[in-house]
Amino acid sequence: MIKKIKDKKEILIILLSIIVLATTIFQRYGIENQNKVVDIVLDYDEMNEMAMQSDHELSWWFSNFSKFGVQYVGLLEETIESMIYDNKDVHAIMGWEVLQNNMEVKNYLGDLEETIKDKITKYDVLVATESEDSFKFIQNGLESRYSKDLFQILSDDGKYLILLKGDIYDTVYHPKTFSDVNDKGVGLKQNPYTSKLIKIGLGFDPEKINLIKDSGLEVFARPSNYSPWTMDQYIIALFQDFETYKIIPPAFIFTGNVILGYPNYSDLTTKYMQEQNIMVGLVESSVQRGHLEQEGIDELTRALDYNAVRIFSIWPYIQEKFKAYDYEGAEEIENTLYRAVTERNVRLVYFKPFKENKISYVTNFDEYEKMFERFEGRISEHGITIGRSEPFAPNRVRLAKQTVIGWGVVAAAILLLSHLFSGHKKLKDILLVLGLLLVPAAYFVKPQLMEKIMALGASIVFPSLAIAWLCKECKKYFYDPQKSDSLFSTIGIAIKTLLTASGISLIGAFFIAGILSNTEFLLEMDIFRGVKFSQMLPIALYVAIYLAYFGYKGKEKKEPNLTLEDMKKLLFEDIKVIYVLLGAVVLVAGYIYIARTGHETNIQPSTLEIMARNILEEKLIARPRNKEFLIAFPALMAAIYFATKRSTLFIFGAGLGAIIGQTSIANTFSHLRTPIYLSFMRTVYSLGIGIILGIVYIVILEMILKGMQSLFREAKKGRN
Known part of the structure; x- marks a missing residue:
């Protein structure tokens, strides 16, 4: 990323991991493609x-x-409940109804009324029918499937009666609420509404x-x-x-x-x-x-x-x-x-x-x-x-492969440190060696836990590396805008930077898809953990990386280095009201962004958004993600444009939008039940549309800037 000689070990380890990862990805693709x-x-x-x-x-x-x-x-299977629903002349009477001498119930009991009352409890169910076929079906079902402790045949001639012996755990109560004329709640004791025994299987x-x-x-x-x-x-x-x-x-x-x-x-x-x-x-x-x-x-x-x-x-x-x-x-x-x-x-x-x-x-x-x-x-x-579906072929990533892939995540994390702190070479080497040793040991002790930790690490580290690349490029054109001396060349550089950054994030996404490619994840018996965390932490890391490259109202830095002085300047800055208002807007936008991540969310897309999604879904193999192509990818391109205009404030703001897109790439592949080719196509579509919109946004920004410059010149002439 920065000086190749300096990061040679980390890059070689990442390349080795990618080679091993590729075999895992192709294996998963083959399994998905056969189903x-x-x-x-x-x-x-x-x-x-x-x-x-x-x-x-x-x-x-x-x-x-x-x-x-x-x-x-x-x-x-048929049940007492289904037979009643199918009008099979079957009746289920709760025990408490029998004990209350209900006149309608008496018609079913006949001469057996007193005998039955001695045997029944309020939790039992009395099954009554006058249909011999229904009776025989129920009787055969009970005798073939259940022990004698559950039922008793009380009458098998004319009026057929069967007693199902229930208890409090079989009982179902109706959630009724009662109130008086003043609409005040009144608590009344309730008899059982029905029994779960009417749901026991009797056969087909x-x-x-x-x-x-x-x-x-x-x-x-x-x-x-x-x-x-x-x-x-x-x-x-x-x-x-x-x-x-x-x-x-x-x-x-x-x-x-x-x-x-x-x-x-x-x-x-x-x-x-x-x-x-x-x-x-x-x-x-x-x-x-x-x-x-x-x-x-x-x-x-x-x-x-x-x-x-x-x-x-x-x-x-x-x-x-x-x-x-x-x-x-x-x-x-x-x-x-x-x-x-x-x-x-x-x-x-x-x-x-x-x-x-x-x-x-x-x-x-x-x-x-x-x-x-x-x-x-x-x-x-x-x-x-x-047609006739088949199961997925069982798949399990071997421990040796997981170890080598895990080394790539560790090396990428060390590489990320180079974008935060210059120097400290020995410390980084020590951390790298420790990481390489700990990964196989941890996989041996807790393999399932380590899979998730490594996948989570990849979802954080690689998008952060992508945004570090953006900061590096922005710094280059910020201090030497002559390298981009026309709008056309600026757009070209912006596209190249977007593709490079997204390529880095895509590598991280493949790390997630490979590490968690075991069958349990494809069947969603287990899932990727830490979605919201993997969305939030890279934003914090972006702030740190930005300060490491540009400082906080400081001098130009030869090497990226996050210093205590930068942090102090940021923390003890006098805050203007406009910054508070902007911060509130960012917080609201951030809340909506995080809250809409995942499935158990109360913030649902609008009807218009759903209709737009449906159109894209019908026209394309995979629907691109709105936040990527509408906001995040064009924002990354705009950051390069703002760098050529030497505006740190707008670079920082555009970077905040850009990091959302990079984490979104990783998040796309963390939906492990989604076939890997579909996740890849979704990202490709997002990049294609995002580049087109990014060009449009940059042209509009250029027109606005030139218009404002023209107004300022006219205003200056008027004052003179």
């Missing part, structure tokens, strides 16, 4: 609801959806299975999993149903907050999934970060050697985006699916039909046909097709 098929699974219950609101039977909808490449329909409905198969689709069987009663008997019966009905699913999508059989019988699940080559379904959370937390799912995924698939479920708020953002149809829902598949390694979409509001479904088949045609065309540009 190019996405499954579409229809949700049976919601498709059925939509069909009931339409003019067509459910089988018609299934048959027509199969034309889009859809192969599966997700089908849950043969009629639904036949309907799906007759429509030309396959059943994607989903077990119900109420963990307190998920014992070995249930699991064995469930797997037997898979074999009997020939509905072994390609992946398990678990319900509830635990995996099937957790914690005592999860080994049965693991063994069966290994034998049948069933993938683990990792359902992406609604904030699109990580997957839904289910106890035991990470351990199961590791036990199956990462035979897993990322799943995108169309959440209710997405279903309701029909005609959103001035679109005529389901374009915004399509955009959401497109991003999930192309940007987030999702390879199974759990599809639910569109909604006009919270209740009404879109029943115009043409809307679904248009959406799927557009969606398939767009993902084909990335080489992705709709």
Whole structure:
């Protein structure tokens, strides 16, 4: 960066690390490039609801959806709840209702009223039906799946009664609030609203299975999993149903907050999934970060050697985006699916039909046909097709590779010190040697922790080196503006400086992508940590680097060197009101910038911004980041322009904007679920558009400056 002889050791180590890093990056690219098929699974219950609101039977909808490449329909086990919902003449009565002598309940009990009252508690559930078929289905489901401690058959003749024995932990209460005429809250004791026992699995409905198969689709069987009663008997019966009905699913999508059989019988699940080559379904959370937390799912995924698939479920708020953002149809829902598949390694979409509001479904088949045609065309540009998905090939970066790559981060950090402090050669050599020794030792002791530390270090060090390069170039043209004696040459130098600085940041971004290229990061079982920290610290380092090069109202420095005197001048400066106001603006802008980083943020983009993003997304392979091409990259080019005009204040301000772009490059690659080629293309597009806008901004600045100079000359003539 500065004198090559001075930094020769560090540069050679970085080059060695880049060579090793390249093999890791190509390995990751190969794994991502082989995973190019996405499954579409229809949700049976919601498709059925939509069909009931339409003019067509459910089988018609299934048959027509199969034309889009859809192969599966997700089908849950039947439960007491689902049978009630399907109008199967099944009734679930809470124990406390029986004990209250409710007249309606008495009609179900008949002569058994007194006998039942002696056996029932307020937490139990009495299941009543007059349908022999429903009774036999429930009875067979209970007897095949659960122990006798759970249920008791009270009557199996005419009026069929089954007692499910619950307790306080099965109980569900309704969150009601009460108030008097003065609108003051009144606390009242509540009886249980219902019981979780109505959700226990009873087996699959043969009629639904036949309907799906007759429509030309396959059943994607989903077990119900109420963990307190998920014992070995249930699991064995469930797997037997898979074999009997020939509905072994390609992946398990678990319900509830635990995996099937957790914690005592999860080994049965693991063994069966290994034998049948069933993938683990990792359902992406609604904030699109990580997957839904289910106890035991990470351990199961590791036990199956990462035979897993990322799943995108169309959440209710997405279903309701029909005609959103001035679109005529389901374009915004399509955009959401497109991003999930192309940007987030999702390879199974759990599809639910569109909604006009919270209740009404879109029943115009043409809307679904248009959406799927557009969606398939767009993902084909990335080489992705709709079909039978496969898991990622397992990947783990070897310790030796991680060590050499880590050395590159250490060497870059030492190189960064050279931009802050001149001299101290021996100290830097000592720090370099210590770093080279500590990296392999730390990887040996805490490999997973060291991966994250090294990635975080790369995300801070390389963008800071990039901005140090900018300061070096600005200093050169600040003290020798003759080196840029025309606007054309200034623009050329600005472009070269932007490309060089961004190249340095891009190297750091590849360090992140290589260090954290293990399968757990690609599946987002683990994520890059410290996003906000990696955005903020380089800004502080930029201030220090700027002072090291330009000082604070001091003399020209031959070598970059941050001194105590510079810091004292800055800290004890008399602050003018205008600086306070400008500082407040910077703080607000900084807060918005940091707050919008990440997914769990309350500051959302405006409708206009979302519409602009969608346009870019539709026209380009990867959508460039707005803050890069609109602000940060042109700001870096403007810094060179201001250097030729010898304005330290504007150099500093432009540098603040520029550092945002360099950290953003690293941040782009820290989204590890995003395929590496897509992150690279996003940066290329941002640079291309940013250069064009940077040229425009510089020309406008030149016109403003010349206009102001002309006004000053005219004003001076007027005074004379």
